[in-house]
Structures are given as structure tokens and as C-alpha cells.
Amino acid sequence: MTMTQTSPPRPLARRLLIIAVAVVAVALVLLGVAAGMFSGGYGGPSQFVGRQSCIDCHQKAYEEWQGSDHDWAMRLPTADNVYGDFNDATFTAFGITSRFTQRDGKYYVTTDGPDGKMHEYVVAYTFGYYPLQQYLIDMGKGRLQCLSIAWDSRPKDQGGQRWYHLYAHEKHIDHNDELHWTRPSQNWNTMCAACHSTDLRKGYDLATDTYHTTWSEMNVSCEACHGPGSNHVAWANQSSLSKWFNGEDPTMGLMVDLKMPADRMKLEMIDDQGNWKMSIDDPTNHVLVDTCSPCHSRREQIDEDPHQGMDFLQNYIPQLIEERLYFPDGQILDEVYVYASFHQSLMYRKGVRCTDCHHPHTMKVYAKDNSLCIRCHQPNRYDTPAHHFHKQDDEGASCIKCHMPTRTYMGVDVRLDHSIRVPRPDLSVKLGVPNSCNQCHDDKDAQWAVDQVVEWYGPKRIHNPHYGQAIAAGMHHQPGAGAALIEVALDESLPDIARATAIGLLPEYASREAAEAIQAALKDSNSIVRLAGVRALSMFDPQMLLPLAMPMLDDPIRAVRIEAARMLTLVPRQQLTPEQLKKFEAQLADYKTAQRVNDDRPDAHLNLGGIAANQGDMDTALAEFKLAVKLNPVVPTPKWMLAQLYRQMGRDPEAEPLLRELIKTQPQFGDAYYSLGLLLAADNRLPEATQMLGEAAQRMSDHPRVWYNYGLALQKVDRFDEAERALVKSYSIDKTNLDTVNALSILYAQRKNWNQAEKFTRYLAQLAPGDQSVMQRLAMIQQQRAAEQ
Template sequence: MDSNKTQSARHLAPEPPLWRLLLPLVLVLSAVAVWWFATADAEFELSAPALMAEQKNALPARVETAGSRHYAGRQNCIACHAEQSAEFVGSHHDQAMQEANADTVLGDFNNASFSYGGITSIFFQRDGQFLVNTLGPDGRQQVYVAEYTFGVYPLQQYLLAMPGGRYQAFSVAWDARPAGEGGQRWFQLNPDVNGDDPINALHWSGRQFNWNLMCAECHSTNLERNFNAATNRYDTRWAEIDVSCEACHGPASDHLKWAAAPDANPDMAATLGLAVRFDEREGVTWQHNDNGTPGRSKPRDSEREIQACAACHSRRAQLFDDPQDAGLLVENYLLATLDQGLYHPDGQIQDEVFVHGSFLQSKMYQAGVTCSDCHNPHSLELKVPGDGVCVQCHHADQYQTPKHHFHSSVQGSACVDCHMPTTTYMEVDPRRDHSLRIPRPDLSVSLGVPNACNQCHSDETPEWAAEHVEQWYGHVPQGAQQYAHTLAAGRAGSVGARQDLLKLLADEDQPAIARATAASLLQAWPGPEVAQSLFVALRAKDPVIRLGALEAIGSYPPVTRWQLASPLLDAPERVVRLQAAAQLLDIPPEQMQADDIEKLRQAQQQYLQAQQANADDPSAQLNIGLYYQARNQLALAEDAYARALELDPYFIGAYINLADLYRASMRDPMAETLLNKGLEALPEAAPLHFSLGLLKVRSKDMADALIELRRAVVFDPQNAHYRYVLAVALDSADQRDAALVLIAEGLDLTPANQTLLTLQQQLQNKDATQ
């Protein structure tokens, strides 16, 4: 293994990075509760989910947080905050998770059946329980208890009790929409799943549908996963089953003390005893300048509200198992940047990204808008219906007119139709893009990204839409987000992409998340100029930019990485400190100067502890394996990789890293057996074919090597690296013409890819000299 690639699982694991693996399955609307708790001090104990017989030795335990602070429960808030409580009741947060009973279950459990992919599931009731008869992980029909409802609208899932304290979100969900809209039916959440194979990566019993790891944190208050790695069991608890007051404000015990006797607790006067006090908007109004542009009466000097919402309403990885300050994003989670597969190159939503990453790109965010400017933080509804929420700040006579939107007043003129187009997830759930951008059909023409115009005018072409927009305005409107072509070129490794990425990284007028994305893409162009730009980015005020720059330094030699990353071991945000340590794992502390030995040792130990705290996540086990493998502690590394595969037999990164460990310890036959086992489970996994091809190259079995390397290209034709390696292998096997054809095919897909262009020129020059 390349020592420079032992910093983090993302370097070797083609599996989506950790933030793709820790997501709630059902999105509830963004909210922040803004109220003060008062009444007598009271303690609130953690509750355990309903237990199966094998689990009933677990006893609830009182939660303790931040010293003596503890969770008090919503019942202690109602007396003083009746209005906010009334708004909360019935909200998506209130119904995020509920015990399954006649009042909460929306689905048809009256012996209803649903068939898909050769599997029939029957939903019925018996003795007051809601039951599902379906194909289990062992390939046999079994009956499971639906203990809890999960979400409420536009769909509702059901949590099925499984051994080991696990709960699985069943992948056949209830469409809660009215029948007239196509609802009131059972439907398959993941229709691409192979119904004939009950044990596959997207089966409902697999990791992707595991409530404890993937969903629970964002659907309950003060969740503790309580995973025992030795027994592979959960004892997951919560303070409250839903997303209640303290999910946003933090434990309320100190607030109750303050409210009961403010004069006796003067040290709490500034915070009112709240773990997180949302006071950024106190006294703030929106005013208009002479040009009619709205602005805050005072700058936004805190992001507590936005960060608290983003802790769940973002695509992110949980890096710590002890969330601080009511889950503020910057302290606990690693935010995904505008990565390929998650976002289109212009930053529009592609996969489920849960609002925050989009909002960070918007002019609204830059102007100081917060979530509660638009959403009621308790009911989660818009503060004003329809366009009214926009004309709170934007003059109706300027924007609610055909002079602005060029549509009739009765069709296609709603603000969100143009500025917040929808993408449908989970089959029935349309989510609006919160980047609030102007429509750019011209980018659809040049880059193939979607646009709001053709979402309505689906029978027309992007060229038609682009022509109309240019006719309306007399030019092609550019909008605030100026990075679509740069990110597209960076993803493709195109000629000139490096320089454009450097410009974007340095452009302070562009959103920090886009600049961070540019920084992360620069890892493909290591060199002195890039290193100097990363040096500057690693000292940026915004932690998002620093984190993007950290991702880019993995290919530099250890001495350079130390120079770049070591100052961030003292960063104020612990997520940044952890990611800095991740880039320095392969540096032995003993090789450092005396002043740095203990600093590096502590950082590396804290990194390991953070991974161990997430021992139920296969990605964390992979990182543990990389940690030990970098120290040549191969037995411990092998054990971690094996645990990752035990947790998820479809985890591609674990197969690759364990096979590499076998190779490094002269056990090539075991590596080949393991990779073939992985391909039995995932026959179209390009990374596994590629790794097996490289193994065959090392064993000088070029015929089989070429077969496997070609399969990698077939299953991932956009991957220029796979194509490059196969072309080099073909050339070495005296198949230069085939290599040139392969390169030409790749350049048809990515015409400006510098790597392929360079190799093409080299091979053509060889022909010319022979």
C-alpha cells in the first residue's frame, strides 16, 4: 500500500465516504425550537425501545451530559411555552418516530399484501401488534413485529425488530399521500433491489436500512447507540422518542434552575441556562436600501441556529459518538462538499443532500438569512404561505410581475418554480433545492445539468429554454454561483482544470462550500503551486474551506503534510482537529522533534478513539484498520477489516484494503480468494475487478489481468484512472492499437482529460519512432 494513502478510508475505499453512510432514511422539515424552559427542576431518564425476549436484560440508564446537565423532557416546557408546544404537536418533528399503535400507523395492516421482485409481503395485526410477513435475511418467509412508525408524510416507514438490539427500516413503505395523488398504497422504496436475492446490499435487513446506525440520531432526542463491538449488539436508548425541544436547545436542567430562581443563578443570565441559546435574531429586522435590496438591520454574527438545523438537515458524517452543544454541525460532523454523485457540477442537488449544503451556496445565506426567516421553528411550516414567504423581504411589485418572471400571473410564476426546483427522492418525496439559484438552461446544454425551465416545459429542449431566457434578458444570465464549468472540468481531470480550481479556491466572492470542493479536487494535481494555495486555504476562517484543503493533501510526502496540517491539530473545531490527525497517521511520532512528539501522539490517539466510538460503522472499522496497518500492526488491522465486512458484507473498501494487507504480507492467494468472494456478492463492482486485475499483474498473469482490468472499465467507463491503467497494460502486452482505441473512447466521454491525452500522445509518439 502506498504510505501516502493510509490517511483515511476515502483514499482507498471506492465505497461512498462516511457521510453517505450515516443518513436518516426519512427527511423531516428543517426546524429550530426557540423557547425558554421553566418550572421545577426534574430529571428525565433514557428510554429503551421495546425489547425482544433476548434483549430484556438491558435496563434504562439516566443520561448525563456536560457535567450535571441532563435532559428534562418536553413536559417541563409546556407550562411556560404553551404556544410553542401547541405549534410543535403534530409537526414532522413530533411525528419523526412513534410507537406503532392504532393512532400512529397510517399503513394498511388489514391483511394487505404487496408483491415486488418475486417477494410478497403481508401486513396484518394480531394481539394488538402490527406484523409483517416477508422474506428475511436467511431467504425464508418470517413474521416481524413493526415496533415503531418512522416519519409521517409523504411516506411512512416501519421499524422491524431484529436480533442483537437492531431495528431495520422496512423497505416497503406506505405512501401517505391522498389517493387522488397516487397515494394510500404500499410501494417499494428501492425498486432497483434484486428481489430474488434477499441478502444483498439494498435488502431491508442490511446496513443501509439499519435504524440504530443510519437513522435514529436524527429522529429522536439525545440518542445513544450503545453498540458493543465485542458482542455485536446494540442497547440503543433515547431521552425522548421524537425530535423534541432539547434536540435543538440541548439539555434543559440548567434552564429549569435558572427559571425557578434567576437571581440565585446570575452566572446563567447570559444563556438563561440553555445549552444553546438561539438569540441571533433578537431585534433583527429586514430593511431595504435605495435600490430595493433587502438587508439585515445588523449582520449575522453567529450560526448557532443554522448549525443546529444542519446537524440533521445536511449530508454529513458523524465523527463523534458524544455530540456536543445540541449537535452543532461544526463540532460533531463532517459536511459533504459538492461531490460528484451528490451534486451536479453547478451545485444543484442530485442525490439526497438534505438542504444545508445547497443553502450554503445561496445569496440568501450570504445575506444573513437563517432557517427561521422562512420556517416556523416549532410547526416547521412556512411562516407565510406560498410566495408570501418570499415577499417578506422582496418587493412584490418588483418580483411578482411578468416583467421579472416573463410568465402569466396564473401559470409558472411562483418563486419556487424557478428558484427552488424539486427532485424526487424515496419515490414519492419531492425536495426543493435550497441554493435559490436562477435558472440556467444554457448549462443544461453545455454540461447536461437539469434546469427549472424544463422541469415545467418537459416537452421542450434545453436549447429552446436557453434561447427564450437569452431573448428575455438580452444576454445569458450568470447568477451568483460561478463554478459549474470549473467543477465539471475538475471532476473530469481536464486540461486547464488545475488553474481554474486554484482561481475558484481563491475567489472569496464564491460560496465556501464550492471553494472547499475546489480544494478537495486539487488532490489530483499535487505540486508546489497547489501546495502553496492549500497552505493559504488551511488557514481560512471558514472551517469548511480548511476541511476541503485537508482532503487534498493526502498525496504529498509526510514532511509536507506535517508542515501543512500540523497547525490544525490545535484548531478550535474538533472536527478539523480530527481530520488533521487523519492526514498524519502514518508519521511515527518518534521521528518528530521533541516538542512535536507528544502533540502528534495525542492527535493520533484521539483519532483512534473517535473511530472506536463509532465501532458499529464499517467505515470506522476501515479507518481503524488503516491506522494499525500504517503502524505495521497487521493482526489488529486484519481484525478491523474483518469486522467491517462482518458489519457489511457489501463494503467494497474493506475487501480492497484487506486484500492489500494480504498482499503486503505475502499472502496473495488469500487476497485473490477474498476479492473473488467480494465479486460473488458484488459482480459489477468495478473497484473489485480493478484490484483483482492489479493482483494478477503482480503475479504476472497478464491474460487474466487484462480481463479484470477491462471489466473495471466496462462497469465504470467514466473512471479515467481505470482506463489509463488498462491502456498501459495493453501497451505492455503489445496491444498498442487496442490501447489507443480505449483511450479514444475515454476521450469521447471526457474530451479534455489531461491524463488520457498525455498517454495518447506518448503511445502515438512510440508508433512514430518505430
């Protein structure tokens, strides 16, 4: 066999082989880049990386952030971070003398604990710094509590540099009180933590009643607002070739784009005298506002892992203009932060963002005088005595003093109302709400301020309708409230949060027009209005709910979908088609998931128990209500709702001792007296029932239904004069209630007071047109009246 030897490759062939190998290698690299492009170039969802990853490229922003409120949100208790006097200082409140000491580099507080006895506790963290600093105490099982004795950080000449109690206005607080620092309302993990740290995970374990709370950074850092930054870091570290191949990513790997559009603000000359106006074209202003809102609102969190850049109602449910939180006209009352106030403002509706006034990293306003406002508002029109009618250098000339009145929280923290409203002292006269004029001129009354406004601006302003008038009427059952609320609900020029509030009040004023307004709300472009519409479906009978609530399960906003699922628990399952049932069960499961975010709060379990009761699962409802009581035994609502559930189940003997216990431990909780009175009346124990209903009426004096039932009870025990007074009181609160008007018609007829009987029966006929029994009664009364004349 002959063997042939292969000759070595020629130089040209060798070069071609090398080139071929290189081409293959480059192709493989490019395939890798292409694969990176296909996956977004970042290798998966963005992760939290910490501010150290940001500093190299964003040194200026980091320096601006240092020393800000966000930086000081939560820190370790070191000599540099602790402002309070721990040099064996003492402070006495509610009969307890607390002592503040330090040794071996640690800070200690000796005060009363959950058992009412004195204990020494080590300070785990500082919370905030100005105008007050609070201190967190580790109580074990992962639970941190906020001490209710705080340090006033203000200068001494302003009343600061002292220990003080946050609830000094209360008559008494002991270890059994809900406001005691060891109770759930003062728990850091659920009440405070999410807004004082970055990437906070509460980590509550219901089975063991323990917290495993974690954060990526202790305070409010870059990623709290910009979102997890690993993909942004990856984008920044990409090579030029990679960016060229992939194309420039307009998001830069960020979850939310907080940049302002370059041409959002437009200056327009309106005459040849140099007058101008500023307009803002910024349809994305809600993105930045929604980024700030989770920590600057009163809201319920419904997602364990909320994501930046999403509609606020995907992750949270905000509270509306509700009693005890806001005045009826929307001014701040309780500590509600900023969200609902700013949403009421014309500024928000015109496209203004938080960062138009506040520096995004220092959080400070760009200026504290009128120069802040005249960047957008023409100074020769507004920053002049011709507008504000005060001396130019007086406080009364300040835009903020007039348009952003203040309220003080936590004893020393003065906050501005961000609804940025025109002063309306006439609403103070009509509704009893505050106004900025009398905040300065506290030696004058509101009518004086009204007269000044009329003198300066003419009578038109005080006659302009305001949604607060409708909301106040709705809250207090005033005549014409239903029609006024409908008008607000349908007026798209008004703030969405005011419209949503009006819709939420409509179920108390059932009518065809109210039903139409609620159905219109379900189709509104604004998510908070749609959510209010879904909640207002409680006005409808269960058989009418299915066609109204079912389509809302497809709403793009999570809060709306899960609320629709809750409403549909009132509809018997057999009325749903298999396809409808599948969709309903998916959203109901999501509703339950949302409640589990707040597993450590009684409200979540009351909600879960409520939907179980709606579906006839009384065992689950009972278990959830009992768990709510266990989680916070000192607040009255869970125990009261458990008693109500027992009554619904026909187990009055188990409800009665709960209600009596509530009356003993919570003597001002009117609902307990009212429920016990109804229970006793049902058991024909009328004398004691009447007594309990009378006690309820004294504590719930603005509730017409309580006075109504009290009047009926008095009538049954032959105390007719008192019955009349109680029913008239009910009528004075709500003149449109059929039951009260009917009861007065009957009472006056029984007492042969034919004039009053005819008056109320005629009115009843107006409220219930077409009711033949009412017309027959009216004819009988008229006959009796004629016979006795």
C-alpha cells in the same frame, strides 16, 4: 467559696442578641446564594428533563409543536398512530408477497427475513407519517430495522393510500442484497435513530454485536434543539432575591441561544418612488443553522454526545459537493437533505436563518405562495411579469418553482433544493445538470430554455462563470481543470462549501499553484475550508507534511485537528520532537475515539486500519479490515480494501481469491476487475490480466488510469491497435496525465507513426518542461521522420 448569681439579660440586650443571630442566619443564606452564583447557580452541567418540564411556561410552543413532523418522528404503533392498511392486506415486490395483519392490539408483517424465508414480525414503532409512513421491526440484540415496504399516506387521488416498495426502481432485491430491509443500510440504530429521537445514545457493543440504544424522549422534542433543559428550569425557578443577587443570566440556563437579534433586519428606502431593499445583519445565523444541520445533512458523527451551540464541525463532518450525491453545480441528486444546499445559497451568506421561512415549532413555512418571499424581496421588482415573464397566477410566476426546483425521494417525498439558485439552463447544455425551466417545460430541451433566458435577460447571465463548471472539470479530468479549481478555491466571495469541494479535487492536479492554494486553505477563516485543506495535504510528499499539518493540531475545530492527526500518520514518528509527538498522539487518540462512535459501521474500521497501515502496524490494520468485512459482508468495498492490504503486505495469494469472490458476487464492481488485472500482470499472467483490465475499463469507463493500464497490457500482448484505442481513450478523459501522454509518445514511435509520435512528445515536453530525456526522444523522432521522408 462564694458563688455569684448572674442576673437575667435586660430587654435591650435580648433584642440585640436576636438581631445578631438573624444577621448570622441571613449571612449564611447569602453565602449560599453566592456559592450558587459562583457555580453558575445550577449545580452542574445541564441534564435532559423532558418536555413536561417545559409546558407550564411554554404552552403555546408546545401546542404548535403537537402534530408537527418532529412530533410524528417516531411513535408507538397504536390505532391513532398507524396509517397503513393492516387489515389482512398484501403487497408483492421482487417475487415476495408480504402480508399486513393486526390482532390483540398489535400490528404484524409477514415477509422475507435475513435467511430469505417468510417470517411474521411484530411492528415495534411507526416512523414518520406523511407523505409516507415506515415501520420498525425488532430483530433482537437491540437491533431495529426499517421495513422497506412503506405506506403511501397521500390522498388516493394523488396516488396514495397504498403499500409500495422504497426501492421499486431496482431490478431485483433479495435477502443477500445490501438494500434488503434486514441489512445494515436499513438499520435504525445507526442510520436513522439520532434524528428521530431526543438525546439518542446508540450504545453499540462491538464485542457482542448488540445495541443498547436509549433516548430521553422517543420523538424530536424541545431539548433536541434547545439542548438539555435542567439548568433552564432551575433558572426559571430561581427566586427574585436569588436572581437579584446573582444578576440576570443572559443565557437563561440554556446551552444555545436561538433568539434572533432584535435589529437584524433593516429596511432601506432606495429612491423616492417607494422602492426599498431589505438587508440582514446577523453574524449569528450560523448558530441556528448549525442547530438544525445535524439532522438535515449528509454527515459523519464524530462525537458520541454532541452538544448544541457548538460549531457543526466540532461534532460532525459534512459531505461536500461530491459525485453521486450532488450534480457538479451543487444541485441535489441523492438524498442529501439541506445543509450543503443551503450553505451554497446567497441567502445563507447574507444572514438568513431556517426560521426566516419555517416556523420553529410547527416546521411549516409561513406561506406557500410568493408572500413568503416578498417579506424580504421587493414585490414590484420581483413579483411581477417584468421579472419572471409568466402570467402572474401561473406556476411559472412562483418564486419557489423557479428558484427551488424539486427532486423526489423515497418514491413519493418531493423535496425542494435549498441552494435557492438563479436558473441556469446554459449549465444544463454544458454540464448535463437539470434546471428549473425544463422541470416545468419538459417538452422542450435545455437550449430552448437558454434562448428564452437570453431573450428576457440578455446574454450576460449565460456567460457568468459558475463554480459548477470548475467542479465538473475537476471531477471529469478536463483540460484546464486545475487552474479553474484554484480560482474557485481562492475566491472568498463563493460559498465555502464550493471552495472546500474545489480544494478537495486539487490533489489530482498537482502543481506549485495548487500547493499554494491548499496552503492558503489551511489559514482560511472557515472551518470547512480548513478541513478540506488538511485533507488535500495528501498531494504532498510525507517529508513535506510535518510543517504543514503539525500546526493544524492546534486548530479550534475538532474535525480539523483529528484530520490533521490522520495525515500525520504518514510521517515517520522519529521525525517528530517529543513535544510534537505528545500533541500528535493526543489528537490521534481523539481521531480513534471519533471512529469508535461508528463502531458498528465498516467505514470506521477501514479508517482505523488505514492509520495503522500508515504507521506500519499491519497486524492491527489486518484485524480492522477483517472486522469491516464481518460487519457488512455484502458490500464490496471492505473486501476489496482487505485484498489491497494483502497486496501491500506482499500476500497476493490471499488477495486473489478475495478479488475473484467479489467478481462473482458483485459482477458490476469494476475495482475488483482492475485490482485483479494488476495482480495478474505483476505475476506475468498477461492474457488473463488483459481480460480483467478490459472488463474493468467497461465498468469504469470514466477512469483514465484504468484505460491507461489496459492499454499497456494490450501493448504487451501485441494487440497494438486496441492498445492505441485504449490509450487514446485515457487521453480523451484526462489530457494532462503525463503517464498517458508518455505512453502514446512511445507507442506511436514504436509503430513508426512519426507525426503522432512528434505531436505527443512535443505535448509531453510542455507538460514536463526541462525533462532532458523527453527532448532527446523528440530529437530522435524528428531525425527518424526526416530520414524516412
